[in-house]
Amino acid sequence: MPPSSPSSPSSPASPTPSPSSGSAASPPVGRRSVLGAAAAAVPVVTGLSTPAHATTPAHAAKAARKSARALPGGGDLGPNVLLFDPATPGIQARLDQVFRQQESAQFGTGRYALLFKPGTYNSLNAQIGFYTSISGLGLSPDDTTINGDVTVDAGWFNGNATQNFWRSAENLALVPANGTNRWAVAQAAPFRRIHVRGGLDLAPSGYGWASGGYIADSRIDGQVGPYSQQQWYTRDSVIGSWLNGVWNMVFSGVQGAPAQSFPNPPYTTLDTTPVSREKPFLHVSGNEIRVFLPDKRTNARGVTWGNGTPRGTSLPLSRFYVAKPGVSAATLNQALAQGLHLLLTPGIYHVDRPIQVSRPNTVVLGLGYATLVPDNGTTVLKVADVDGVRLAGFLIDAGPVNSPTLLEVGPAGSAKDHSANPNTLQDVFVRIGGAGKATTSMVINSRHTIVDHTWVWRADHGTGVGWDTNRADYGVVVNGDDVLCTGLFVEHFNKYDVQWNGQRGRTVFFQNEKAYDAPNQAAIQNGSVKGYAAYKVGDHVTSHEGWGLGSYCYYNVDPSIVQHSGFAAPNRPGVKFHDLLVVSLGGNGQYEHVINDTGAPTSGTSTTPSTVVSYP
Numbered sequence: 001m002p003p004s005s006p007s008s009p010s011s012p013a014s015p016t017p018s019p020s021s022g023s024a025a026s027p028p029v030g031r032r033s034v035l036g037a038a039a040a041a042v043p044v045v046t047g048l049s050t051p052a053h054a055t056t057p058a059h060a061a062k063a064a065r066k067s068a069r070a071l072p073g074g075g076d077l078g079p080n081v082l083l084f085d086p087a088t089p090g091i092q093a094r095l096d097q098v099f100r101q102q103e104s105a106q107f108g109t110g111r112y113a114l115l116f117k118p119g120t121y122n123s124l125n126a127q128i129g130f131y132t133s134i135s136g137l138g139l140s141p142d143d144t145t146i147n148g149d150v151t152v153d154a155g156w157f158n159g160n161a162t163q164n165f166w167r168s169a170e171n172l173a174l175v176p177a178n179g180t181n182r183w184a185v186a187q188a189a190p191f192r193r194i195h196v197r198g199g200l201d202l203a204p205s206g207y208g209w210a211s212g213g214y215i216a217d218s219r220i221d222g223q224v225g226p227y228s229q230q231q232w233y234t235r236d237s238v239i240g241s242w243l244n245g246v247w248n249m250v251f252s253g254v255q256g257a258p259a260q261s262f263p264n265p266p267y268t269t270l271d272t273t274p275v276s277r278e279k280p281f282l283h284v285s286g287n288e289i290r291v292f293l294p295d296k297r298t299n300a301r302g303v304t305w306g307n308g309t310p311r312g313t314s315l316p317l318s319r320f321y322v323a324k325p326g327v328s329a330a331t332l333n334q335a336l337a338q339g340l341h342l343l344l345t346p347g348i349y350h351v352d353r354p355i356q357v358s359r360p361n362t363v364v365l366g367l368g369y370a371t372l373v374p375d376n377g378t379t380v381l382k383v384a385d386v387d388g389v390r391l392a393g394f395l396i397d398a399g400p401v402n403s404p405t406l407l408e409v410g411p412a413g414s415a416k417d418h419s420a421n422p423n424t425l426q427d428v429f430v431r432i433g434g435a436g437k438a439t440t441s442m443v444i445n446s447r448h449t450i451v452d453h454t455w456v457w458r459a460d461h462g463t464g465v466g467w468d469t470n471r472a473d474y475g476v477v478v479n480g481d482d483v484l485c486t487g488l489f490v491e492h493f494n495k496y497d498v499q500w501n502g503q504r505g506r507t508v509f510f511q512n513e514k515a516y517d518a519p520n521q522a523a524i525q526n527g528s529v530k531g532y533a534a535y536k537v538g539d540h541v542t543s544h545e546g547w548g549l550g551s552y553c554y555y556n557v558d559p560s561i562v563q564h565s566g567f568a569a570p571n572r573p574g575v576k577f578h579d580l581l582v583v584s585l586g587g588n589g590q591y592e593h594v595i596n597d598t599g600a601p602t603s604g605t606s607t608t609p610s611t612v613v614s615y616p
Helices: 057-066 091-102 329-337
Strands: 081-084 112-116 119-127 132-136 144-151 167-174 180-182 191-196 199-201 214-216 219-225 231-242 248-255 267-270 273-277 281-285 288-294 296-300 312-316 320-323 341-344 348-351 355-357 363-374 381-383 390-397 403-409 424-432 438-444 450-458 474-478 484-491 498-500 505-513 535-537 544-553 562-568 575-584 590-595 610-615
Touching (some): 081 091, 091 112, 091 119, 091 132, 112 119, 112 363, 132 363, 144 180, 167 281, 180 219, 214 450, 231 273, 231 505, 248 273, 248 505, 248 575, 267 544, 273 450, 273 484, 273 505, 288 363, 320 329, 329 341, 329 355, 355 363, 381 390, 390 403, 403 424, 438 450, 474 484, 498 505, 505 535, 535 544, 544 562, 544 590, 562 575, 575 590, 590 610
Parallel strands (some): 081 112, 112 132, 119 144, 144 167, 167 191, 180 199, 191 214, 191 219, 214 231, 219 231, 231 248, 248 267, 348 363, 355 381, 381 403, 390 424, 424 450, 438 474, 450 484, 484 505, 498 535, 535 562, 544 575, 562 590
Antiparallel strands (some): 273 296, 288 312, 575 610
8 A cells, every 4th residue: 555645644553453363453544745865875885796898878878879889798786786795894884874864765866785695694684775675696595694684664654664665675584683574564665585584574563554565485484474564465485374464465376375265364365376487686606696587487386496596597797788877778778789688776767768678588677776767758668579578676757748658568469479488577666756747657568478566656645746747547558468467556546547458367466546636526537437447357358367456545635535446347257356355544435336336335434345255
């Protein structure tokens, strides 16, 4: 769930957690916005080996203008990548410096990647703030062990974790100091490929509000305690036990997951994940940094690591153009055209034309929430209708001139079969902030695409947001057939948050809030229908399936607004939904139904979900 609009009421006292399996802390009914600003630059650690041929963006652009020579692959990772080994002095002090800068910098410009070489690190507490990622550099999480914690809490926001966005942890083993690690996050905060040798709490200290979240390819030896977490998705993992649920807890391919029991307790459990391919990650071989590309799995269950070398391909960094902020889109396109992959180092990149991915099996990997911003209303990135493209680990932030689209996977009319080698989007996030406009954020045209964890967000708080100020009609539009989404978070769009036109689409876990700031009923009217559904399946679609989908409304500008339903789909046997819910937050607006004309209306101010277990 996203944060509140600026006019939301102050947060009440932290709720009391419930350890019972069927319920937990009361959900929020509104939250205050906080704007962060980046502090002074932080000293960084550099110096471990990367491939030769280092270049600067200015030099690369100059070379591109003067000759047709190939751009160099490899390059240093830049000043905002902090690279540690167990002998590095002062690690804790440097981690603390980055955290002090990034703790409350929700809309700041700082971007950081914290990379740890294999080995053992003792007595560390890595607190992770905005736009910060922490990763180990082994082929297995157990290669890099932190005796201590990787912590996200909510002290910066009075114990409320619902705005703990844009941060990540990957490829580490943790031995928590007190036996339990704390990862109290909201959207866009993945916890991937982690071995917690103990328990994991998903709520802030004090068990204030929390609204996340995502775990994949991880092993938690002890108990996972969501407490006040309203919704969560866990994929292809192993857990010791799971404590409780609030509204929507979804599991696919998770050993140790609780049994299917939605809505009481609100567990949706799939034995396997239909198709998955883990996110690319950095690792070291000797003194060389490389990029590992995990293989695709079908009917996946459990982690990909722990029994020898994981299955996949390792690429040297010399095969990547290592980009730094200031590089032009023309240079990035030249690198791609010459067959190089892209590694986007931390920072903010402005592009005046689309980045064109036209070769099969291309990797575009961001570090430290590298952020792409379009100038002059362009589309940020376009992928041709080719096999095996992997986009991962970056944020697209809309610019002040309206873009018709921000990200396109496949051109319109794409029809090639990519089932053997699908395109994947993983931890690719889109923001329509107070300075941004885009008609449609993400368009998926290529068949068999896997969208594995995204948050597509039209901002409801921050400087300059408003119903017509940061206008964005559609979040995700799926036109391609056979597309799979695992962990789909899409919120606050002026019309449909998700519009699904392709055949045989599947979604495992969906979380949504309708736009807070609709001024009145007329503003959301969809012909004769009251409001645009959060998730709309096209009338012509004959086959579609979804598991564990939730939509919430908080019409705080006009609480009298009525939304007909959270979900809309053709009523035919091949279009199936399992475990749906809608919630009115504090009675600010109401739903008449859950899906189409099915499901009881919400009412009052109790934030009690209305549910449908099976449709049709």
